[in-house]
Amino acid sequence: MLTGALSGVKVLDLSEDIAGSFCARLLADYGADVLKIEPVGGAALRTMGPFAQDDPHTEKSLFFLVLNLNKKASTLNLNVELGREILKRLVAKVDVVVESYRPGYLSSLGLGYAELSAVNPSIIMTSITPFGQDGPYSQFRGEEIVNYAMSMIMSISGIQGREPLKHGGFQAQYEGGLFAAGATSMALFRQGLNGSGDHIDVSITECVASTMMATQTIYPFMGGVQTRRRSEGSMFENPMPCKDGWIISQAGGGATWEDISEVFRAPGLLEPRFANSAERSLNGPEMDQIILDAIKDRSKWDLFAEAAKARMLFGLVQTPKELAECPQLESREFYRETDHPVLGNIRVPAELFKFSETPYQLRMSAPTLGQNNNEIYVDGLGYTPQEAIQLRQLDII
Secondary structure: OOOOOOOOOEEEEOOOOHHHHHHHHHHHHOOOEEEEEEOOOOOHHHHOOOEHHHOOOOOOEHHHHHHOOOEEEEEOOOOOHHHHHHHHHHHOOOOEEEEOOOOOHHHHOOOOHHHHHHHOOOOEEEEEEOOOOOOOOOOOOOOHHHHHHHOOHHHHOOEOOOOOOOOOOOHHHHHHHHHHHHHHHHHHHHHHHHOOOEEEEEEHHHHHHHOOHHHHHHHHHHOOOOOOEOOOOOOOOOOEEEOOEEEEEEOEOOEOHHHHHHHHOOHHHHOHHHOOHHHHHHOHHHHHHHHHHHHOOOOHHHHHHHHHHOOOEEEEOOOHHHHHOOHHHHHOOOEEEEEEOOOEEEEEEOOOOOOOOOOOOOOOOOOOOOOOHHHHHHHHOOOOHHHHHHHHHOOOO
16 A cells, blocks of 8 residues: 555645645645755744744744644755755756745746756646736735635625625635645646646635636626625524524425424424525514524534434534534544644644545654755755755855
8 A cells, every 4th residue: 555645756845825835735645755945044934823832933833833744844045046056956856846936036046937847847836826927916915815805705705784704714825725736636647647747827816716606607697796695684594693602504405494493493483474485585584583582592512413313404613622622523533643843742633635545644743944954955965964064054054
């Protein structure tokens, strides 16, 4: 059995953000040998909180920890000629380069796809940026909330008459990384067939916009737009408060409307004014009140169990503590423990999808800054230990 689906693939990760780091981590998780190359002072992601023990230390960023599992790390200064020559020597030995610099930046250093493919014609360069490598917005800086706004998803999120809302967290960044990892895997398949390289251009905004594909099509197809939900009369099929948190339910699944009324213990839902979806929409505020009154003193976990028996489409809003203790995730070994040299033993989200024949392995924790410099530059490129010390003194590694 192989050690991983991508066993034997070698990757240089030049990225300093969430999207690029996540892309390279996914490749590493399933067998690729990934080397994180950071500036001498460390990748920008090391400065992103939260930090363990609230200590803004380069080795205590929880984002850096989670996004760089299963990678090795070295430092390299690309702003000097020798640093760039060293990178080209490394590129000659690998299959993939992942980067997230502003379009044109690496080319200005003589390290763009054209230059690197001259060194290694089979190289795959995966470039992940807010808006892509070309177009009128390509040189604009982006951020999570910018990608969300520009991709349209904010326009349908929130309540009618109020400001558009962004979903929590960094979903655009993770979508960009996930799309990039998938595209890189396809390019690796082609590389394996004929040895050809490729430059993959990933726009995070386009990744998020693609999740709106059906919604986007409404406008050119019929001139319509999807609206945000009403401020009242739309609690059903949206989060609803109960005694110990929030739940969400939808019609459909294997449950009849009578089943739903029974689970909520709300016989008022069987009145003729709620007989079908059109009537329920027309009498939404009244239906909201019936459901909210019926569940306000009930536990979300009790409701969840009853809804499951009735085969309702039903979910509960889990808190971070509940997600960390979720029996479903626990049964599938979603979380694993890793031993970090600075942070110690820590539990992390690990196995993101399962392969039956080449399962996930948590081989190593996130690397410390420059952890593998000797392995890469002395053992790998043939520098003597004394030369490596001199490179460090000159801020080249």
